Every structure is written in structure tokens, then in C-alpha cells.
Amino acid sequence: MINIQFPITSKVSEMDITTTNGGVWKRHVAVFAFPFASHPPLLLSLVQRLASAAPTVVFSFFNTRKSNRALFSELSCDNIRPYDVSDGIPEDYAFVGKPQEDINLFLAVAEEEFRRGVKVAEEDIGLRINCLVVDAFIWFSSQMAEDLNIPWVSFWTAGACSLSAHFYTDLIREKGAQLKGNSVGPDKEVVDLIPGFSTIRLGDLPGGVLFGNLESPFSTMLHNMGRTLDKATVVAINSFQELDTDLTKNLSSKFNNFLNIGPFHLISKQKPTSIFDEFSCSSWLDSQKPRSVAYISFGTICRLLPDEIVALAETLEETKIPFLWSLKNDIMKLLPDGFLERTTANGLGKVVSWAPQIQVLEHFAISVFVTHGGWNSVLESIGAGVPMICRPFLGDQQMNTWMVERVWGIGVRIEGGKFTKEGTRSALEHILSLNDSSKKLKERIETLKELAHEAVGPNGSSNQNFMTLVDVVTNATL
CATH class of the missing domain: 3.40.50.2000 (Glycogen Phosphorylase B;)
Known part of the structure; x- marks a missing residue:
């Protein structure tokens, strides 16, 4: 049934519809x-x-x-x-x-x-x-x-x-049937599968x-x-x-x-003072060095496996990379014993159940965004000029991750598709290092940031x- 939010009025002439503020709806x-x-x-x-x-x-x-x-x-x-x-x-x-x-x-x-x-x-x-x-x-x-x-x-x-993937689904399935006939799996990178793409990995569709x-x-x-x-x-x-x-x-x-x-x-941007920051994320970031902090968040739906949470936490603690981690309360219990107490006491990290993401990403202290690769998060990271480490889960996240790493060159996919200590360390080092590859990556996302704001x-x-x-x-x- 339809639940009406306003009282039903009698139908009137379409040339005489007056708004509540005295204007006329046309x-x-x-x-x-x-x-x-x-x-x-x-x-x-x-x-x-x-x-x-x-x-x-x-x-x-x-x-x-x-x-x-x-x-x-x-x-x-x-x-x-x-x-x-x-x-x-x-x-x-x-x-x-x-x-x-x-x-x-x-x-x-x-x-x-x-x-x-x-x-x-x-x-x-x-x-x-x-x-x-x-x-x-x-x-x-x-x-x-x-x-x-x-x-x-x-x-x-x-x-x-x-x-594009959804618009060209029939074409993809037609070509995909031929590839599957040749025992081609999801890890196969295919040339010219989708118009507008030079290459795409089948598993990222x-x-x-x-x-x-x-x-x-x-x-x-x-x-x-x-x-x-x-x-x-x-x-x-x-x-x-x-x-x-x-x-x-x-x-x-x-x-x-x-x-x-x-x-x-970037269009409906709130003033920083109007954004509710329940856990004082900004004030904590204010005390950190420029471009030193890893911000970690996987959205409202995606959840890491327990062993991934442990691997990510242990890597952060061992590498001593400052971090701000948005993690739901019911998942915090999966963190290693003593992790919260140690990292809070030594000032290395801050774990919160919610963070004002856009405000956080735009803070001078943030160096990298560890994300699920959801489209909103990708756009917000580009808008702030922050490179990404992506761990995709579902929907368009795999394809977004392909674009981040292979097309735009503004981040990396976590090795093997899930967090391990070795893969996490490698990804963080790749983004945070001062080598030519990392510099070019940061230059590319800074260019996209400027284009986004100009648009x-x-x-x-x-x-x-x-x-x-x-x-x-x-x-x-x-």
C-alpha cells in the first residue's frame, strides 16, 4: 500500500497550482x-x-x-x-x-x-x-x-x-562463452572485451x-x-x-x-564546522605529521575475514605506520589481544566506530586510503588527492579497483585479493615510499584531483x- 505523507487534495486546474510559499508549480x-x-x-x-x-x-x-x-x-x-x-x-x-x-x-x-x-x-x-x-x-x-x-x-x-559492463553484458557473454570454451578463468586479462577498455580482467567484471x-x-x-x-x-x-x-x-x-x-x-560539500566528528578524528589527525597516516575504512556493508583483521592490525603495529581505522564495534573484538591498548597508549593509532570520511581524507595528515573500492569512496579519495590500497568485495568494487590500479594508476590492489601480513606490508611500502613509482602515482592522483574540482x-x-x-x-x- 502507498503511505501518503501529505493529505490528499482535490484535483485542480494544472494552470493554478500554488506552492506553500506563494509561488506556482508548473x-x-x-x-x-x-x-x-x-x-x-x-x-x-x-x-x-x-x-x-x-x-x-x-x-x-x-x-x-x-x-x-x-x-x-x-x-x-x-x-x-x-x-x-x-x-x-x-x-x-x-x-x-x-x-x-x-x-x-x-x-x-x-x-x-x-x-x-x-x-x-x-x-x-x-x-x-x-x-x-x-x-x-x-x-x-x-x-x-x-x-x-x-x-x-x-x-x-x-x-x-x-x-559499460552492464550496457555491454550481451556482448561480454557472447565473447565470454568462446573464452570459457577454451578453459579461460577469471584471472585472464582480455583485450578489447568491452568498447572503451583496452584490457580487462574477467574476474573484475x-x-x-x-x-x-x-x-x-x-x-x-x-x-x-x-x-x-x-x-x-x-x-x-x-x-x-x-x-x-x-x-x-x-x-x-x-x-x-x-x-x-x-x-x-564536491558539489554539496558541507563546511568543516558543520560536520559532526563524534570521536574527534580531526583533532587526533592535527597532532600527526603531514602525509603520515593510513586511513582505513571498508564502508557500511563489507566486512573483513577475522584473519584479515589480524593480519592488517599486526602489520600496522610492526611497521609503526600511524593509522586511523573506522571499524564497527562488534568487529573490534576480532583485533589481536592488547592491540587497542598498545596503539592507543603509544599514540600510533586510533580506532573508531565511525569517521567523517570526506573530512578525514582531506586532512593534511592522511597519506593513503585503505578501502573496499566502493565508488563513493574512490571518488572521495580522488577529490582529496589520496592514493588507495583496495581490497574489493562485491558489486562494482572489483572493476573500480582495476581502474584505480591498472587504468588511472592511482593505487594498488591488495595482493591475492585479501589481507596477509606480507601483502599488506608490500602495498603500504609501495604507496608510502619515496621512489619514482610512488611519486608518479601521487602526481597522477593530484592531477585527477584538480580535474575533478575543475569539473x-x-x-x-x-x-x-x-x-x-x-x-x-x-x-x-x-
């Missing part, structure tokens, strides 16, 4: 969120930018109740209205631990829920929907846009590299493209998404075109409008692309 945009991980806040960040740039457009934001509560608890915007749709979880349902169980339940009801929600929002606001802005995962909304004869904007929250359960609801969703994207009025991504010029050129030739409009974190500037490519998107949403180009 257009109505429906926004469909994929209510998992970092997808909703990124989509909302985009919608906030659009709402600010187009104050006469009202945006109906459709998302699950749980996700909406988290997003809108402290947000108030006159022309963004949240609506709840069902998460598909039956009452008294008991989860049994199946892979992506919650996602599958949502996908089973999503299309019907969004269609019903649109009807309710149209009645509530008194304006027909004029445009759809959706998370790219909500691929089936393409048909809704076609039925309504309105623009369809598909937003990909990650980079051009993983988007996102799960569900060539390996894994290709028939799962999630894999099927991604496959259908890739097949549908060329119908979009706009495909927008959270990146900047100077990062991937070849991929941008290729995808621009395939899509009606392919727009790099990020990095988002979001007044005359930058991402800013210009965003204005094109605003024109589409406000009907200026249609």
Missing part, C-alpha cells in the same frame, strides 16, 4: 528510488540540486518508508515531497538468509507500487507527471515514461566503467555479468537495465568526464544524452552537463 517530476545501500541518499542529493535549480518544479520522491524516514528526518524542502511505497516484505515475514532476500522482495512489487504511487501523487498535487527521474536499477520505468510520453532520466550512482548466478532477480534486473538504457532521454552518472574520456566518448555515442554530473561530494566549477564539464539535465527536467529542451 511541472511535476516523479522520482523512483532503489531503497538500498547508498542509492537513496545519492538520488536525493541529485533531486535537491534539481529542486534548487528549478523552484517551479515539484518532485514526488517515491521510496520505502524505512528509507524515507532516514532521508527526510531533518530535510525540509518546499518542492520535494516524499511518498512511501511498500518494501514487499509481508507482515510477520521471517527472513531465512537467502542472498539479496530483501532486494528480491522489493523488486517483486516495485513496478506496481510505483505506478500506484504516481496516481496518488498526481491527485495529491494536482499536476500530471511530466518527467521521470529514476535510479537506473528501476529499469522498468522506461515503459511507464513511454506510456505517458514523457522524458525518462536514468541515474547511475557509480562510474562509467561498471555502467561485476557479479552477474559473466560469473555468479546469472538468473537471480538481481542479475536479471541489471541485465534488463543494460538493455534498456539506450531508451533514456538522459543517462546521468556520478562522475566527471575527464576521468574516463574513452568510456565517455563511447557511451555518448550509444545514449541519447550521456551526462557526467559529479563528483557529488564542478562554474565553467566545468559537470556543471555544464547538469544545466543540460535541468533543461530536460524543466522541458526547456523538449
Whole structure:
């Protein structure tokens, strides 16, 4: 069922819709969120930018109740209205631990829920929907846009590299079938597998493209998404075109409008004083030497194996490399006995359950980011000019890691795909040394940092692309 956040009003003339601040709403945009991980806040960040740039457009934001509560608890915007749709979880349902169980339940009801929600929002606001802005995962909304004869904007929250893998899935599977016939495994590096890539390691393709359960609801969703994207009025991504010029050129030739409009974190940047720093990470970093500290974080979902936590901790202590480690409380018990007490007492390190990541990465003391290679983390590291050591787990993280190490040359993958004492020491030494290889790596990421900041500037490519998107949403180009 749809849970309405606002009272239903009687339908009025579409030429006479008055806003709560006395203005007039001229257009109505429906926004469909994929209510998992970092997808909703990124989509909302985009919608906030659009709402600010187009104050006469009202945006109906459709998302699950749980996700909406988290997003809108402290947000108030006159022309963004949240609506709840069902998460598909039956009452008294008991989860049994199946892979992506919650996602599958949502996908089973999503299309019907969004269609019903649109009807309710149209009645509530008194304006027909004029445009759809959706998370790219909500691929089936393409048909809704076609039925309504309105623009369809598909937003990909990650980079051009993983988007290309999903767009070219059929081509990859066709070539992959030939390679598998020759007993080629995931470690094989293949030339010209994907347009825009000179080489790619098969095992670094996102799960569900060539390996894994290709028939799962999630894999099927991604496959259908890739097949549908060329119908979009706009495909927008959270990146900047100077990062991937070849991929941008290729995808621009395939899509009606392919727009790099990020990095988002550089656009909606908070002032340092407004960022909550519960564990005083910044003050601790202030006491460290410039470019001396390793910052370690693997996001909110990924978890290291117990032996990896021990290997990483012991290596940090033995090498005496200062560190700031964001580690959930329930995992801290896996650290070696006495590690926290020793490293706290001698000032070598600080372990916290949460850190303000962007603020930390931008601190002068940070020398390297040890990360899972999630797209947001990669962009934030580039934006701060901090090289990376990547330990990927799932999704697009393997492909992002390939780009970090082999294409952009701004970091390394942990040897063997998991932390060992030898591999961790080698990676840290490679990044932190003063040899020519390390210097070139740091020069490359500093160059990308400058390009990222230029892209979001007044005359930058991402800013210009965003204005094109605003024109589409406000009907200026249609």
C-alpha cells in the first residue's frame, strides 16, 4: 500500500497550482528510488540540486518508508515531497538468509507500487507527471515514461566503467562463452572485451555479468537495465568526464544524452564546522605529521575475514605506520589481544566506530586510503588527492579497483585479493615510499584531483552537463 505523507487534495486546474510559499508549480517530476545501500541518499542529493535549480518544479520522491524516514528526518524542502511505497516484505515475514532476500522482495512489487504511487501523487498535487527521474536499477520505468510520453532520466550512482559492463553484458557473454570454451578463468586479462577498455580482467567484471548466478532477480534486473538504457532521454552518472574520456566518448555515442554530473561530494560539500566528528578524528589527525597516516575504512556493508583483521592490525603495529581505522564495534573484538591498548597508549593509532570520511581524507595528515573500492569512496579519495590500497568485495568494487590500479594508476590492489601480513606490508611500502613509482602515482592522483574540482566549477564539464539535465527536467529542451 502507498503511505501518503501529505493529505490528499482535490484535483485542480494544472494552470493554478500554488506552492506553500506563494509561488506556482508548473511541472511535476516523479522520482523512483532503489531503497538500498547508498542509492537513496545519492538520488536525493541529485533531486535537491534539481529542486534548487528549478523552484517551479515539484518532485514526488517515491521510496520505502524505512528509507524515507532516514532521508527526510531533518530535510525540509518546499518542492520535494516524499511518498512511501511498500518494501514487499509481508507482515510477520521471517527472513531465512537467502542472498539479496530483501532486494528480491522489493523488486517483486516495485513496478506496481510505483505506478500506484504516481496516481496518488498526481491527485495529491494536482499536476500530471511530466518527467521521470529514476535510479537506473528501476529499469522498468522506461515503459511507464513511454506510456505517458514523457522524458525518462536514468541515474547511475557509480562510474562509467561498471555502467559499460552492464550496457555491454550481451556482448561480454557472447565473447565470454568462446573464452570459457577454451578453459579461460577469471584471472585472464582480455583485450578489447568491452568498447572503451583496452584490457580487462574477467574476474573484475561485476557479479552477474559473466560469473555468479546469472538468473537471480538481481542479475536479471541489471541485465534488463543494460538493455534498456539506450531508451533514456538522459543517462546521468556520478562522475566527471575527464576521468574516463574513452568510456565517455563511447557511451555518448550509444545514449541519447550521456551526462557526467559529479563528483557529488564536491558539489554539496558541507563546511568543516558543520560536520559532526563524534570521536574527534580531526583533532587526533592535527597532532600527526603531514602525509603520515593510513586511513582505513571498508564502508557500511563489507566486512573483513577475522584473519584479515589480524593480519592488517599486526602489520600496522610492526611497521609503526600511524593509522586511523573506522571499524564497527562488534568487529573490534576480532583485533589481536592488547592491540587497542598498545596503539592507543603509544599514540600510533586510533580506532573508531565511525569517521567523517570526506573530512578525514582531506586532512593534511592522511597519506593513503585503505578501502573496499566502493565508488563513493574512490571518488572521495580522488577529490582529496589520496592514493588507495583496495581490497574489493562485491558489486562494482572489483572493476573500480582495476581502474584505480591498472587504468588511472592511482593505487594498488591488495595482493591475492585479501589481507596477509606480507601483502599488506608490500602495498603500504609501495604507496608510502619515496621512489619514482610512488611519486608518479601521487602526481597522477593530484592531477585527477584538480580535474575533478575543475569539473564542478562554474565553467566545468559537470556543471555544464547538469544545466543540460535541468533543461530536460524543466522541458526547456523538449
